[in-house]
Amino acid sequence: MVGNLRRVSVLAMTSYPGQPPAPKRTLTRLAIASFVVGLVLSAFFVWRVVDSVPSTPSRISEGPVQLKSDGLTVYSSVPVLVPTCTAKDASGADIPLERPSGSQEFTVNGKTWYVVAQSVDKVPAQEVVVDCQDDQTSATYYAGPKLALGTFISSVLLGIGSFLLFFVIGVVLLVVDNVKRRRARRANTFPGGPGTFPGGPPPHQP
Incomplete structure (x- = not known):
């Protein structure tokens, strides 16, 4: 009986064939791209600010x-x-x-x-x-x-705004990706839910 209990415990905590694959890191890549775009735009507007200084x-x-x-x-x-x-x-x-x-x-x-x-x-x-x-x-x-006061002020505001916008987008994408991966790991650990076993019911206990 002890051997059967150990077998059931091992089956419940391991991965099984046919499980859904782990989600791709597409959102993470998009988040990194968002950070890069924000930095590039900010650098461009910083250059505009410097160029428009009288x-x-x-x-x-x-x-x-x-x-x-x-x-x-x-x-x-x-x-x-x-x-x-x-x-x-x-x-x-x-x-x-x-x-x-x-x-x-x-x-x-x-x-x-x-x-x-x-x-x-x-x-x-x-x-x-x-x-x-x-x-x-x-x-x-x-x-x-x-x-060119208008160019100077608009460049400052657009530089700050673009950096904050793409930074927030990147953070949101990372949070969503992290939540999805946690759910996927939980589903892979318990593929059929509590009390179920792959391939049929649990073995009969003598």
Whole structure:
């Protein structure tokens, strides 16, 4: 009788032919792919953020200003009332300027510049000449590429959002895969449920 009980115990705890195969690790691979996509997108938007950071503008009193990217922005060294500024492109044609919508400023290496005018149209990268008339303050005026605050802010938000989105997707896929594999292991350990045996009823006990 003791031998039969041992035989039943061994049969109940071992795997049997014909059991369903263990689930593939497809979800795990998808989770890893999700993490990789999130990192790649985040790196791309970090590059966009770095690329859209304003560069130090050039002082207009030192001569023509070389624009290295599209657009033109005129700055002052201190907050001022809107001065009279004009700009000409490389061919000598006037570049229409407009006042900024609201107060705009940016700081680089501890120095702050205040936006006083921006080009109306998308001025291509070229050499421009800017002149500002200001008899009321001792402000120094500068010029540089158009300040792309929208691109900067959107790149920051998209970088953070894409990383969090694909990170959460990857974690969910790993959790689902782990749950499925646990259920599969439990089913393989007890293939027919409690009290059942492969191939028929348990052996007769004398």
